[in-house]
Amino acid sequence: MIKNTYNWGIIGLGNIAHLFAQGLKHVPQARLCAVASRSMEKAKKFAMKYDVPHYYGSYEEILDNAELDIVYVATPHHLHHRVSLMCMQKHISVLCEKPVAMNRRQAEEMVKAAETYHVFFMEALWSxxxxxxxxxxxxxxxxxxxxxxxxxxxxxxxxxxxxxxxxxxxxxxxxxxxxxxxxxxxxxxxxxxxxxxxxxxxxxxxxxxxxxxxxxxxxxxxxxxxxxxxxxxxxxxxxxxxxxxxxxxxxxxxxxxxxxxxxxxxxxxxxxxxxxxxxxxNGYTFEIVEVMRSMERTQQQSSLWSWQDSLExxxxxxxxxxxxxxxxxxx
Amino acid sequence: MIKNTYNWGIIGLGNIAHLFAQGLKHVPQARLCAVASRSMEKAKKFAMKYDVPHYYGSYEEILDNAELDIVYVATPHHLHHRVSLMCMQKHISVLCEKPVAMNRRQAEEMVKAAETYHVFFMEALWSxxxxxxxxxxxxxxxxxxxxxxxxxxxxxxxxxxxxxxxxxxxxxxxxxxxxxxxxxxxxxxxxxxxxxxxxxxxxxxxxxxxxxxxxxxxxxxxxxxxxxxxxxxxxxxxxxxxxxxxxxxxxxxxxxxxxxxxxxxxxxxxxxxxxxxxxxxNGYTFEIVEVMRSMERTQQQSSLWSWQDSLExxxxxxxxxxxxxxxxxxx
Missing domain, CATH: 3.30.360.10 (Dihydrodipicolinate Reductase; domain 2)
Known part of the structure; x- marks a missing residue:
């Protein structure tokens, strides 16, 4: 059981962000609180579609939203590392789309950041x-x-x-x-x-x-x-x-x-x-539940798909x- | 069209020899004339089953049968080379089960023998x-x-x-x-x-x-x-x-x-x-027809599956x- 409500953000508003937002709707304790795209227009449109209270035209501004508990990073692969680090440095937990990084060295830096900033961090290996x-x-x-x-x-x-x-x-x-x-x-x-x-x-x-x-x-x-x-x-x-x-x-x-x-x-x-x-x-709901269940237990990683799993x-x-x-x- | 009748022999009387003998029955110009196994009992039983006039309890004796035009070599792989050479040295054409040999060097010797003794030679790559x-x-x-x-x-x-x-x-x-x-x-x-x-x-x-x-x-x-x-x-x-x-x-x-x-x-x-x-x-009939059609045209190899194809x-x-x-x- 998940008792708390978690405020989610999404960074990167491509196809998978839409599927993810639909998945979030099925989890009562998940609230989609803010979304960010490099295009303000795209962010606004997405926010309208899914009733999201806050939207931003840059990846940086969303991080100042004090309500955010966790961000789903859905940017193109080559930005996973940089954007995830930005989130964690602001003490925001991260669910990062797969592949979690471009290489193992980047992934190691991301795990290190999760340890340093005491946040939850997981690769969105939904399957x-x-x-x-x-x-x-x-x-x-x-x-x-x-x-x-x-x-x-x-x-x-x-x-x-x-x-x-x-x-x-x-x-x-x-x-x-x-x-x-x-x-x-x-x-x-x-x-x-x-x-x-x-x-x-x-x-x-x-x-x-x-x-x-x-x-x-x-x-x-x-x-x-x-x-x-x-x-x-x-x-x-x-x-x-x-x-x-x-x-x-x-x-x-x-x-x-x-x-x-x-x-x-x-x-x-x-x-x-x-x-x-x-x-x-939808298929994304299962990983969302896993993230929130882990956070509820104050785990920093999932036991089904751990940091070690992502690194290997x-x-x-x-x-x-x-x-x-x-x-x-x-x- | 195939005009002549060809007298076939089979050496090695395992499962595939049975399928082949059944295949031969569908080609009117093919006559199964002799079979050989290392076991006389097996040879006799096979001959009875398919109305074969001559049967032999060794791979050598069958080659003295003067009627034989072509032998289908259906022994285990490691004997393909030796048995095919034996046949060709007696000026008997050969259809040799796949793989035609254990390695390319052996296959080259077999092609050489076909050239030397002016016989038809083909790998039984039925597919x-x-x-x-x-x-x-x-x-x-x-x-x-x-x-x-x-x-x-x-x-x-x-x-x-x-x-x-x-x-x-x-x-x-x-x-x-x-x-x-x-x-x-x-x-x-x-x-x-x-x-x-x-x-x-x-x-x-x-x-x-x-x-x-x-x-x-x-x-x-x-x-x-x-x-x-x-x-x-x-x-x-x-x-x-x-x-x-x-x-x-x-x-x-x-x-x-x-x-x-x-x-x-x-x-x-x-x-x-x-x-x-x-x-x-059955599936073997198609290769049998190809062999006899090629022999009818006095080709020493098939244009669909040539010596070069087997070697490569x-x-x-x-x-x-x-x-x-x-x-x-x-x-």
Missing amino acids: RFLPHIRKVKDFVDNGTVSDIRLLEADFGFRAPFDPQKRIFNNQLGGGSLLDVGIYPVFLSYLLLGVPQKIEAEANIGKTNVDEICSMNMSYASGAMATLLSSITCKTKTQAMIYGSNARLEIESPWYAPSHLTLRKYEDNDDEEFRFNYDNIG LMGILDKIREACGIHYDIK | RFLPHIRKVKDFVDNGTVSDIRLLEADFGFRAPFDPQKRIFNNQLGGGSLLDVGIYPVFLSYLLLGVPQKIEAEANIGKTNVDEICSMNMSYASGAMATLLSSITCKTKTQAMIYGSNARLEIESPWYAPSHLTLRKYEDNDDEEFRFNYDNIG LMGILDKIREACGIHYDIK
């Missing part, structure tokens, strides 16, 4: 908190699917080529890996931990971002993971987990509430599980980039 | 001759699917662990790569040619064979292929081909007559094509083994 992903994690933890041999997961969509779009813009951290590749990497990390060996190959396009990224992980346990992401190919976006006693399929799109099929080898029976959002808002995930992404030659030209 | 694979090749050749960006293909089945089985026996060339991995590698070779760069990772099991093999190919065109094989995980066994103008899906099991879905991006329409065997025997495929398999540390302990 982690969804019922079907929790169920998958339970199946692996309790041995329903044991001794994973192979994990396959992909997330590819097809964006028509447009060098003006964020996704094709190297300087904004574009490309498939940080945008959607992070999901299959997250799943393999959640279930298999940090790989012993990482191989990766990327197709680098005209605008110098990875349009396809294919990753191959090997683990000390002998398990393997083959992961794929793309912004030019709409891939199957399925996940398969092969244990020695059972196989688990997460139907497309596997990163959102979905349909699981568990096949236990010994009895050759399929068990099916279907998950949906109906009981609680970021470290894996760094190694993938190194293996396949993805470089961001960011000042 | 190449199937109507749906020809259609896929046509779509790529005629630009219906142009500028391939990504190809995904896998073939994995789950064999219960048994160190006595050929598939788990390193000395018989067991493991996933040569048994089923060859199919996705074949598809990528057929559509994209020889890769510029190969990365591969294998899970090597207790009996020192690759139980999982994950492969990543990069091509000079910028295309990528991600391929997977396994003998411990029943994978989706689908193939997806992503061009810049269209996407082509070959439904599971993609290596056998199947269902194709072509999605042209510009009009967002799906075209579907369904293929089956009903018009001509074998060369790619060698590089995959090197990349992921698969070694066969074969004298």
